[in-house]
Amino acid sequence: GAVVSQHPSWVICKSGTSVKIECRSLDFQATTMFWYRQFPKQSLMLMATSNEGSKATYEQGVEKDKFLINHASLTLSTLTVTSAHPEDSSFYICSAQQGTEAFFGQGTRLTVV
Amino acid sequence: DQQVKQNSPSLSVQEGRISILNCDYTNSMFDYFLWYKKYPAEGPTFLISISSIKDKNEDGRFTVFLNKSAKHLSLHIVPSQPGDSAVYFCAASRYGQNFVFGPGTRLSVLP
Numbered sequence: 001g002a003v004v005s006q007h008p009s010w011v012i013c014k015s016g017t018s019v020k021i022e023c024r025s026l027d028f029q030a031t032t033m034f035w036y037r038q039f040p041k042q043s044l045m046l047m048a049t050s051n052e053g054s055k056a057t058y059e060q061g062v063e064k065d066k067f068l069i070n071h072a073s074l075t076l077s078t079l080t081v082t083s084a085h086p087e088d089s090s091f092y093i094c095s096a097q098q099g100t101e102a103f104f105g106q107g108t109r110l111t112v113v
Numbered sequence: 114d115q116q117v118k119q120n121s122p123s124l125s126v127q128e129g130r131i132s133i134l135n136c137d138y139t140n141s142m143f144d145y146f147l148w149y150k151k152y153p154a155e156g157p158t159f160l161i162s163i164s165s166i167k168d169k170n171e172d173g174r175f176t177v178f179l180n181k182s183a184k185h186l187s188l189h190i191v192p193s194q195p196g197d198s199a200v201y202f203c204a205a206s207r208y209g210q211n212f213v214f215g216p217g218t219r220l221s222v223l224p
Contacts, residue, residue, distance in 0.1 A: 044202065044214045093156045102212055104156035
């Protein structure tokens, strides 16, 4: 199947700093990528839909100024968590759409201390 | 209100037996469904899909059944293996966009 690479796989940062997570589709072009967040023992929660060359569409309750999404090319979308706080600590996962299937990155474990 | 429900948070099955994971949805506009498997600290991996024009799709040990009138789908794993132990998510979408995930069911296959 298609490969989606997410980097980094884990990151620890200080409170107040910003962290950038990259999501790349390695062997296909993805006009649409999705960013999810998973809380412990809960389902994946869609944060935003990222479309190449246009502004991301955020789900209700997700702060767009805090979670900056850039989809500058057909193979790369980035999520930047700005001014991170301990409550932002979570597992973030991206997916890229190919046809009617979504392929997921490996996920990024963010820990804010 | 959860649009996709997996009412069993966990399931234990003996190796070699059948595992049946259930999923219910509320939105009748959903027309494409997928099952994902997830190991701890990893992203979900795609298992099997089914569109609303079918009621069954089979891939090796995995079979997904869809009952549109009941808004219910199930994943059967036969025979279950210890490596199948993971969290299984069902996801529903319309036209394959913006998947809505269920909360997941943790499957433990006991040797």
